[in-house]
Amino acid sequence: MTIRRFTFSLVWLFVLAGSIQAQQPGESVQAQTFGPYLYEVKPDAEAFQSFNPKKAPPIGDLLFRVGDRLAICGDSITEQKMYSRLIETYLTVCVPQLNVTVRQYGWSGEKTDGFLRRMAKDCLTFQPTIATLAYGMNDSRYRPFDVTNGQWYSDHYSAIVRNFKQNDVRVVVGSPGCAGKIASWVKSRSGTLEQHNLNLCALRDIAIDVAERENVRFADIFWPMYQAQVFAPGQHETTDEKPYLVAGQDGIHPGWAGQVIMAWAFLRSLGLDGEIGTITIDPELSKAFASTGHNVDAFDAGKLTVTSSRYPLCARGDLNDHNSIRSGMTLVPFSEELNRFLLIVKVPDSTRWQITWGTQSKVYTAKDLQKGINLAWEFPENPFCEAFDRVDRAVAEKQAFETVQVKKIFHGSEGKTDFDAAVKRTEAIRQPLADAITKAMKPVTHTIEIREVINDQ
Secondary structure (H helix, E strand, C coil): CCHHHHHHHHHHHHHHHHHHCCCCCCCCCCCCEECCEEECCCCCCHHHCCCCCECCCCCCCCCCCCCCEEEEEECHHHHCCCHHHHHHHHHHHCCHHHCCEEEEEECCCCCHHHHHHHHHHHCHHHCCCEEEEECCCCCCCCCCCCHHHHHHHHHHHHHHHHHHHHCCCEEEEECCCCCCCCCCCCCCCCCCHHHHHHHHHHHHHHHHHHHHHHCCEEECCHHHHHHHHHHHHHHCCCCCCCCCCCCCCCCCCCCHHHHHHHHHHHHHHCCCCCEEEEEEEECCCCEEEECCCEEEEEEECCEEEEEECCCCCCCCCCCCCCCCHHHHCCCCCHHHHHCEEEEEECCCCCCEEEEEECCEEEEEEHHHHHHCEEHHHHCCCCCCHHHHHHHHHHHHHHHHHHHHHHHHHHCCHHHHHCHHHHHHHHHHHHHHHHHHHHHHCCCEEEEEEEEEECCCC
16 A cells, blocks of 8 residues: 555545534534534434535636537436536527537446546547536445545546646536435445445545545535435425435436436536526616627517527426426526526516516516516426427437447447547538537527506406
8 A cells, every 4th residue: 555545545534434423412503624624514304414525615717618618428327418418408508608519428337447448539539628527426336435445436536637637628526416225236235325325425525625636626416416315305295106206216317306406516616607688677768678698679568579599498397206307496596596587677666567478477576576587487488498499409319429429339340440430420420410409599589578467457
């Protein structure tokens, strides 16, 4: 054992001790210190007694630059092409001014050593400028934490980050998520579900150390997902036949709600401010204004027509279904932090107004309208939905081909025989799929009508 490994092992013995120390009776649930570490605030509930996750670093400013090429890298959870699809669709419609292009590199069953071996050809061939990493679930080996494996994970995650940095790629290191069940497919599985999650929490803390040591960003997936897993069933209507499973049916691969948490974690860590647009109406002056990306075409007799080149993320679905994107947005502050499309109406106090957006109508108080309502959340069915779906379908088709391109062709007989030729041939297929996303992203013209409600008539 080298001196460096021995030092790391001692450090992680202390970190693990901090991660599993139980809250003492009467102890505050505020952020705690243990040695040199600051820990997250944890809820006062039994499910959190053994956990003391290290405090995640602050988010930071916008990491994107105009024209960036984003690589979304990870294991089978990434290969599900759900959180990666949310991210690419979001970047396409919500912040089109950044002109970010995306490739996803998910590979089922992969650990950090697997991506480290393949990243030079699979990923760096296409010269990404920014990358997100979501590894740790398989690296946990579905067993209780041990220091040797923690060191192994740190070494390989660090090597991936350094390889990216040497190629001028900005990096966001993601933690693993949480487990909802003991993985049924692991024959050598041992330990309890809590021990598995304590292991994933320890790997989360190691990922923080990797990010801080390499001076790159960190995306915390484990802690918000674990909290959602504990509390979501009690906050949504569930039955024995229809439980709310944040970590998915198998306890490892999240459905859409859990995938929203992952997308939120990465998008906020990339420094996006969530300002999709603000429309302001002053009925008394018969004037209306819109922020960049939205143009006021006309405003007359309470009817406003706007043409928008930026869309909000359209989230529909059952709020009580863990396979619903809209439900996922109740688990983390996605709408508040990343999807604000505000309508502000300057109306007199003590009045109530009906707002009609497209074909849907709702009534709001003057106080609500003066503060601003988030149209993206208040109106799940809205004039952007058709255009949004068109872009999202194009993103899904492209990402589906990227899995085939990387796994079956680059690592199949064709790629092994002549990798450069395989790249050239498959890029000729992929490019029209990428172009289809751009073509699908067209300005949307929509109307907002305001009408004062008098005596609830």
